[in-house]
Amino acid sequence: MKDTLNYLFEGNTLTAAEAEAILTRIGEGQFSESEIASFLTVFRMRKVKGEEMAGFRQAMLNLCIPVDFSDFNTIDVVGTGGDGKNTFNISTLSCFIIAGAGYKVTKHGNYGLSSVSGSSNMFEHFGYQFTNDPEKLRREVDEIGICFFHAPLFHPAMKHVGPVRRALKVRTLFNIMGPLLNPSFPKNQLVGVSDLEIMKLYHEVFKSSDQNFMIVHSLDGYDEISLTSDAQVISSEDNKILAPADFGFDTYAQEELSGGESVEDAARIFKSILEGTGTPAQKHVGIANAALGIKCMCPEKSLTDCVAEATEALENKKALEVFTKLMTN
Structure with a gap:
């Protein structure tokens, strides 16, 4: 050293x-x-x-403790965090919409860092039992369409770094590594980043891999498609700017994406969207990110068709059905 x-x-x-x-x-x-x-x-x-x-x-x-899902065509949708926007769990919502549309999702995540509720907070709140048992996880993906990897259970090496990170009390390179470390090595990945520097860094990492990827940054600072501004999207196919209208949606105000003040607030918003009582902004931002995930998996499909698939999965309660099955599994 x-x-x-x-x-x-x-x-x-x-x-x-x-x-x-x-x-x-x-x-x-x-x-x-x-x-x-x-x-x-x-x-x-x-x-x-x-x-x-x-x-x-x-x-x-x-x-890491690996999970071999190579016989499935899977996707992970995850953000780096660090955007300070305190949104509800948009990436997690989009994962259930994608699974509701019939695709296989292996979600990787942790407790919230820059927001009230991270994906692990959300899964835990609704009663999901964290596990690194490959058979249980495989059964969930096979029968339900989605499973969740709570990061600490799969990265034992972090026990040597964790105390140092807590003592330093500043962001380190590990804060931006999380989305790169899915232990099932998904074939497809939609990653949101909080700034253009990280976007460039991720592009350098992904372009040397064999994954289908999309890296997203909303130009007003969100680490996902926010529909509050245009967004830059870099993929294995191209590099372009997408406006809310490209998804067929309006431009929304930032406060419409708030996750509230607690995990309970965020969970209430999350469940209401799945049940069909969310606001247009909440529903549409979930659909937009899910559509981009479908587009990542199926680059030959038009964005319009991907939005239609995601919309159908949410509005016909297929995403809710997947959510209910997983939480009662």
Whole structure:
């Protein structure tokens, strides 16, 4: 670690292999908390490079508890957080809509960081039992269409980093790594990012993988399609700007996406949308993100057709049916 730190302090960057090697050793508990803190501080002082992030991602995936769903065509929809917008659980809602439309979803997430309610808060509130039992998870995907990976159960290496992150009390590279670390290695991924720097970084990581991907950033700062402004979307196919009208929807005010002041508030909003009593803004933002997820899985389909599939899944209560089955499984 001393050699690595001196190398980095001199302004050098790591290759993907070097980044993978050093983070593997951190994850195996080979270094002290002070050494880990010094290492993480480097990437507060300068931006992590794409090659470095690719190596860090590989290390974490090598160290995770993997779940082999390679015989399914799956998607994960997740945001980096950090946008400070405190929305309701839009990515999680879109996952149930996608599953309601007949696709397979392997959702990866954790407790809320920048909002009142993260995906784990939502699943836990409704009684979902977190597990890393591959047979139970496989049965959920096969029979219901969706399962949930509570990140701490799949990334034991984080136990060596967690105390350091809590002590530092600042964002570290691990705050933006989460969406890259789904332990089932989904073939498709829709990722929302909170700024254009992270978008560029993620693009460098994803373009060297074999995943179908879409990276989304709403230009007014949301880490998803918000319908409050235009959004930039980078995929394995192209790079474009999408306006709310491209989905067939109006432009909404930011306050219409609020998640409330508590997990209970966010859960009430979430359930009302599935039950068909949400506001137009709430319903449409879920549909828009679900449509983009379907488009990621099926690039040959038009966005209009994807919106139609997502709308049908929500309005005909197919998404609610999936939700009810999973929570009572």
